[in-house]
Amino acid sequence: MKAQEFLAQKKVLATTSVDARKTVxxxxxxxxxxxxxxxxxxxRGKKVVHIYLKKERPDDNTLCQLLLGPTGNLRAPTVKQGRxxxxxxxxxxxxxILS
Numbered sequence: 001m002k003a004q005e006f007l008a009q010k011k012v013l014a015t016t017s018v019d020a021r022k023t024v025x026x027x028x029x030x031x032x033x034x035x036x037x038x039x040x041x042x043x044r045g046k047k048v049v050h051i052y053l054k055k056e057r058p059d060d061n062t063l064c065q066l067l068l069g070p071t072g073n074l075r076a077p078t079v080k081q082g083r084x085x086x087x088x089x090x091x092x093x094x095x096x097i098l099s
Contacts, residue, residue: 003077003089007098025074030067031060033074034085041097042066043088 025033034040034053040063042049049066051058067087069075079086081098 002091003079003094006089006091006094007079026072027060027064027068030074031063033078033080034063034067036083037080037085038083039085040066041084041086041093043086043090043093046090048090048093 038052038054040049040051040053042051051066067074075087077087077089079094079098084097086094086097
């Protein structure tokens with residue numbers, strides 16, 4: 001819930017947030033979601049993987065490694081703002097991407 005609190009506190013607008021704990025999205029749905037964006041940011045701890053999908057689109061298996069957790073469902077939290085998709089949470093990265 002850190003991501004939800006952060007978004008509310010910083011008053012980030014035009015954001016669609018998917019609570020992957022409440023809404024279960026599997027491989028197919030996660031790939032459909034990433035097909036609607038131009039940029040993907042996958043966060044794991046302080047590591048950020050940024051892929052500009054219009055220029056370089058990895059294969060589905062590579063994308064799924066970034067999008068899905070060990071259960072095979074979309075990782076939490078996932079935030080979509082415009083044509084950007086952010087999977088995972090890091091406050092510094094959120095400030096940089098969503099500001």
